[in-house]
Amino acid sequence: MAVGAIGVVFGDIGTSPLYALRDTFAGHHPLPLDQLHVYGIISLMFWSMMIIVTLKYVSVIMRADNKGEGGSLALLALINQHTTGNRWGKGIILLGVFATALFYGDSMITPAVSVMGAIEGVAVYQPEMHPLIVPMVVTILIGLFLIQSRGTEKVATFFGPIMLFYFATIAVLGLVSIAQMPQVISALSPHHAVEMFLADPFRGFLAMGAAVLAVTGAEALYADMGHFGRSPIRMSWLAFVLPALVLNYLGQASLLMRNPAALESPFYFLAPDWFQWPLLIIASLAAVIASQAVISGAFSVTQQAIQLGFIPRMTIKHTSTAAGQIYIPVINFALMIAVILLVLVFQRSSNLTAAYGIAVTGAMLIDNFLLAVVLFKLWHWKKPLAIGLLTMFFLIDGGYLGANLTKIPDGGWVPLLMGIAIFTLLTTWSRGRALMRQGMAEGSIPLEVFTKSAHSSATRVPGTAVFMASTVAGVPSALLHNIKHNKVLHQRVVILTVHIEDVPYVEPAERSTVKDFGNGFYRLTLRFGFLEETDVPAALRTVTMCGEAFDMMKTSFFLSRQTLxxxxxxxxxxxxxxxxxxxxxxxxxxMEFFRLPTNRVVELGSQLKI
Structure with missing residues (x-):
């Protein structure tokens, strides 16, 4: 499990050495290449990894799991169980939704910047090949998105060993460079970061915008917790990934102090001549794996958002029997277009890193608000300890976000624009659904009243009719239209409501509840977790409290289709x-979303004002 976690969870943060240190000294707000700033930045990166990744995510936030699942939406669902009715509960939900919107911006930028950062090594070793970089990156990315529909289960088995080899490689390259200037190890002391800020406060603040690139992907540790578990991720980070990253950053610092000309790409110039092209291949594979992890994450987050009511229903295809192996065509196509446009517009990874930081730091800052609710309301920590910890997290994440906001004119507007647009879509859908349900409930008839009058006023015909209803109260419009126009009722009428719980999975014993109204009328509620597939026919086969067992060939499903x-x-x-x-x-x-048999569905339309 630990090896698998290295392959999926750490791809994003693991490819940061490709560009993080370089962009600090050659990016949009470059620092002077001297010992004060090199040591200061290495110290800043190291302690950021220790505080943000190790303390905040690995040690604290990963303890806040929703029955084993992590991520902003899973945490939001967990909080929602304990904040219903609170005046600030709605604000926390909106923050969680905005964090999800920023994640989509991150999932567009990560493949572009990771693959481009790796392929730029071609121009480092062969400058005449520079014009081929963008076409090569676009080709790789198109191929990556095209294979999504086939599933990644088979190739995923190689992700762990490849990333294991990648981290071992960058650690050895770092060690070799450190050996030529051992005193660079002292850069890990926090006093170097303090000295840099005291001597050059303004530039030090701006440099935080690039230094944060060393911790991009920290939220992936939490989001992927459900796939691997807390312990394997912690072990992988502390025993392998963190030491490898620190050694490589120290090696790059040693190289820059000995040879300032290596600033063009301190990552690739760490390699001796005979290992340059193998390193390029290894880094490119790592970048593709990092991109794959983010794309899979986008599919997973979309599935959660659909189930929790923030995104319209979409076609979800299961590419494997393994949990989490899904493919969503609409999301895949949208991501592919966005990523390719980013590559074509920005042309260089150093231009894209300006856009990268805002999405990451924004999501990290929002996680602090969610964590605050967890510490005070769910875990009931002592106030001095909780306030002290949160203050440190808010100061660090707030400083990083502030530094990245200075890069808005250079490309930082991209994730902000994406985040605001996606946030608008998510909240519009959530609000619209609530208004629709409210409008439908206003004119609804209590089922108890309806069953008494309908039983004697309509002809009963053999079979079972299942009427899908979005709420557990009132009579669905499809049933009213059916009896009004067709003047018939089936011998068994089931009003079915599918309810998505704020937990990832629902126990089989809690899957269904039935209320018998007599005369062949039943109200059935099916419950699913936000990570489960809503396969209604499969769930109906397990229901034993609705009279006889359900036979799909004798069952008709009636759906309401509203026109606004x-x-x-x-x-x-x-x-x-x-x-x-x-x-x-x-x-x-x-019909498609609930996996209903296509030849057993009847749709009845109605008009609705909201």
Missing amino acids: IPSDKPGMALWREKLFAWMLRNAASA
């Missing part, structure tokens, strides 16, 4: 109403 029409008193701004209507029209059908 303008309201005299709109529940949200007109442009958001139109946006919601567009999202509703383009959402995947309930």
